[in-house]
Amino acid sequence: MVDVCYLVPGVGLPSEERERRERVSNELTPDHVDVSVLEAEGPGPTSIESAVEELWCTVGSMQTAHRVEDEFDALVIGCFGDPGIRGLRELLDIPVVGPAETTIHTAAMIADRFTWLTILDETIPMSHEQAHEHHLSDRCVSVRSVDAPVESIDHGDDDLVERMVREGNAAIEEDGAEALFPGCMSLSFAQRHDEIEERVGVPFLDPASLALETAATWARHGVAQSAATYPEPKFEKLGDLLGEPAAASDD
Amino acid sequence: MVDVCYLVPGVGLPSEERERRERVSNELTPDHVDVSVLEAEGPGPTSIESAVEELWCTVGSMQTAHRVEDEFDALVIGCFGDPGIRGLRELLDIPVVGPAETTIHTAAMIADRFTWLTILDETIPMSHEQAHEHHLSDRCVSVRSVDAPVESIDHGDDDLVERMVREGNAAIEEDGAEALFPGCMSLSFAQRHDEIEERVGVPFLDPASLALETAATWARHGVAQSAATYPEPKFEKLGDLLGEPAAASDD
Amino acid sequence: MVDVCYLVPGVGLPSEERERRERVSNELTPDHVDVSVLEAEGPGPTSIESAVEELWCTVGSMQTAHRVEDEFDALVIGCFGDPGIRGLRELLDIPVVGPAETTIHTAAMIADRFTWLTILDETIPMSHEQAHEHHLSDRCVSVRSVDAPVESIDHGDDDLVERMVREGNAAIEEDGAEALFPGCMSLSFAQRHDEIEERVGVPFLDPASLALETAATWARHGVAQSAATYPEPKFEKLGDLLGEPAAASDD
Amino acid sequence: MVDVCYLVPGVGLPSEERERRERVSNELTPDHVDVSVLEAEGPGPTSIESAVEELWCTVGSMQTAHRVEDEFDALVIGCFGDPGIRGLRELLDIPVVGPAETTIHTAAMIADRFTWLTILDETIPMSHEQAHEHHLSDRCVSVRSVDAPVESIDHGDDDLVERMVREGNAAIEEDGAEALFPGCMSLSFAQRHDEIEERVGVPFLDPASLALETAATWARHGVAQSAATYPEPKFEKLGDLLGEPAAASDD
């Protein structure tokens, strides 16, 4: 059995949604994989739509990830910004998987050129830079917004599906996109990718599936981030960060 | 059950080695995955160490892949040069996975900078261009030869392991490599990566595991090459290629 | 006298068209150059519009090129995809010239930014990757299709000329193209480039002229592909490929 | 008068060192510039030598920066990692200057190729990626460590100066460096750059001077980060972060 922690940064995810994502995650992965969806310790943002929120959430993520590491074989960062990925990789010995990293590389494997559907006009610049961070920006022909603040995203929102289809088709026609993916885990967990893919006619990747499977595969094969790239921090300096779950008194 | 075809291009793989690789492949993958190791139809090269041989082998690969496609859910090209990958992706509807593509992208995810250990001095230039083909050449800090003609590679060859350790350490010390991988499936199926990784101290990836797992994952989730990038060829023009296994009379 | 082989990959070029191209080629080159237009041995595709066909045709190209090498001072690959160029360069001592390679580099010398007019929507992705293969994709501002299946291309087709002018003008206006070229040797041998150039107002290169002249120049000056980049293959392993013209019994 | 805040992320800077840096900063800048050196609110790391510490320190930086913004015309991040720069730029209206960003761009202006002298072997990979983040990695010919844990750095440490001279000379001889800079503000505030520059014979930049002057210049001319790149966050979502200095009760 491979135990994967899907760690949601930030706070305030309703417990029924946490449970739904855990159920979906276990349906997406093979029987030998057990996914637990955890929420990070607070304080933290209620959704992550800016660099401020990305930075803010990482403290809680690091605290929770450090505390639960022994219970898991791999960790998936539960936000498409992959917030704190370098820090988490330094901190943990188990493999740390970022959904954006996995999805961008998968898109680059199945297509020459892809478009990233992000949630807001405001997140277009950071999405471009995130593609650049993975050295694959020349494969990202465009980033387009589907105008979907995270907290508004609902699995049953057909309007949102229409906007993803419309922007996806525009990306194909105008930008030359040959594959698409949504730049948000709430969009991913809406699990509408199959119907969108059918309507746009090019692959529409599901970040949740890809990240969870990658985590399980890496864990099974002993693949993990290089300690040369992500050296272990000096834990004796991190007492105030990791010593006691700071969240306990902050909530 | 997910059925994966691991298709060895070229001819002359001894049947016991074919069987060994099939056994290893099924050990590497989870229970729900069934891997068949097939040899491509001839004529073709007895090993692939040059561009001539890469091109030559693709005709047989395409013929065999087309003939057996209905029996499988995914296909892995059984050579690290990923020979014929664009053609195979056009030809097949099932996902086609190249070990080099998968390994290069995985290396780029677990480390910032990696070194490719290739078999011969003569294959250094093509390895560099292969990294460039995947738009990740700026992450490939060096390509080094371990001086191992394919047909000389043996699972029990401790000298070869020493050369991989020696070149790997040199890559780390002199070139700044933070991860390593062998650029040859025979090196991969030697399955000595764990001991090498332990000795060099940075991740030493196993292309076979990564490619087989990726194939199974893509198949389970309906992920495949984009038809926009790899359009279906006009089959009516391919009769002489695909009509009858050309190899039958050529051998 | 410099003898240049213009080798047409694939099969089925009508003999009158072969003769016309040979006549045109000799008109395009100076008196001291003698061009022979040869068709590669079969089997092979009747036209090359996909990666499958590019790969398929290379076996016959390598066989024919190897057989006739002694009769020539240089070889031009008679297809804009430059199919098999790395293999042919390994196989031959005489210089091997690819029309795409020559044309892309020439376009990059006479202009900062160029557009590639390809035959089909389906060949747009491979054209982009071909520009990338030559490390000049950032000079290629667009690839546009003129909707011209190879077998439909006719020297006297004024409609096709109109489409090239229209797409060329759109490339200039919308994409910032400062030079153009057609991505197909049938388009090149239509020899309508002068009138198109006059109508669009920017250079419209002729791949046939450029490739043939480059071949003759390299031959005269002893310039050829580097054996460090394209090492000589082990000929003893290539008996089944080169021993007897495989096409003889296959046709 | 232009008021510049030099904000030191993390905690534990001795007050005499804070005062020394403030005095040095005011000596480095023209009379019309007034620099205040502030320490960020805790909790936070005592020095920043890893991605974990970079992320950890940003919460306090954002809190302090937000609280004091009205008192200043510009803010300089007091750490060469530019930790939290995207978040701080979203959060503040006044210009936010990162010493690394300023120094890398200045090095690229005064020389074609430069070397970055970082504090530790462990920070080499992040330095490379930081250069990449600014799209100038092809100008950074090497990153070399001077083996100087932050807390060990002392203005009077002649051994450290020797190591900087030695690595600098090696960078010039072996890597082709034409300019150098230290990748740490403690190295910068050691203010030994003039003597090092004289001994190595190429420019040895001082990040503190450059960042402070840039901040003052931008403030005087109304230059600041683009709100299109760094959109203002939704402040109503940031109450728990910014409402009350969280550090008060955490210390």
Place this chain on the structure above:
Amino acid sequence: MVDVCYLVPGVGLPSEERERRERVSNELTPDHVDVSVLEAEGPGPTSIESAVEELWCTVGSMQTAHRVEDEFDALVIGCFGDPGIRGLRELLDIPVVGPAETTIHTAAMIADRFTWLTILDETIPMSHEQAHEHHLSDRCVSVRSVDAPVESIDHGDDDLVERMVREGNAAIEEDGAEALFPGCMSLSFAQRHDEIEERVGVPFLDPASLALETAATWARHGVAQSAATYPEPKFEKLGDLLGEPAAASDD
């Protein structure tokens, strides 16, 4: 006091305009900076709108710069093409600042992606190559012309301001620009940037301010071009260039 020479290449700048620019320059810079606006020796072009004129003007620039070097602490090239920057940097010991170089780097610091507003359709290609020359072309999402021949540019020309606003808005909407700047010092000295910035809503940089401040800062801190990048020329070979102001007899 820091003495900065703003050297206008070419000839024919009306003396009242020279005086206006000197007055503006001194208003833009702090009190401790004294800017002198000098015109280069002739012969030379009356405005610089082509590569021919860029090259032609550099002889006079080098002659004047060499002659007056001792009177100044830094030199700014008074043309956005930065004509002759490599030569001037070799020739002088004092720092040489190019407005384009400074502005491009500043734009890359305050925004991820910017647009360059150039004077003419004809100068679009050279502007693109100038961004490439600074290795920042992937941050320059477009170059757009405001149709303003240099000699037509007037501080009070509201039509020109309208065209800059219109093209700026188009760059933001269509090209994704997050910052803008004018590619001409006459446009800069029109000093209309504040009102344009206010109307377009993203930073609109002023090359004159940035270049003058950079020059003063570099001079104050002993920062200058690297002699490893810009080696001192052999002055004994430059007698005919520098010996006597060649312009004297040429006019």
Place this chain on the structure above:
Amino acid sequence: MVDVCYLVPGVGLPSEERERRERVSNELTPDHVDVSVLEAEGPGPTSIESAVEELWCTVGSMQTAHRVEDEFDALVIGCFGDPGIRGLRELLDIPVVGPAETTIHTAAMIADRFTWLTILDETIPMSHEQAHEHHLSDRCVSVRSVDAPVESIDHGDDDLVERMVREGNAAIEEDGAEALFPGCMSLSFAQRHDEIEERVGVPFLDPASLALETAATWARHGVAQSAATYPEPKFEKLGDLLGEPAAASDD
């Protein structure tokens, strides 16, 4: 007959050396090509080994090229720095060929990676930037100096040949070079490339042959620089430059 002007920028080429280069040029090119070696009008540098000299020489080059344009079908710039190439291309309708541009592109065609042998340590940085200017710097694995001031270069200098062989071999062994070329026309006209190539074992290109042949080919086929990239300057503004050969009174 195709008439090619090989225009030597700068002054002071001994007439016997001019005649020797003209004789060699005509031996290198086919019978239908007639090459005239012309010296540019003065004043100008006696050799070109710095950016100052590159800029200085272009005025005379432009004057002479403009005056003699009607007599020729193509022009080759007689210096490996391609000084003034953008200006000359604007100024002339006939094709303008730069030896560096031609040689760099040819090297990129015959090999994946090449080394540039430049004359002096001082010209290494400009050589790197010149490769970058042609967007092919990632193919240039190194620039190495052969320590040969232009005026010292002599056809019969065996020591210089030894240095080129030694640096060439070092480039192959240490830098991975697969082709070489000398970055100076005096080195090229020494015409020792054949013996060097034989000794180093990889192609050693001859810039003179390549540039002259390219010029003749382009002229014969009506290929020339794009007027969209190199727009015609406003000749009415260039009277002082082109009106009367300024050199007449200066010499």
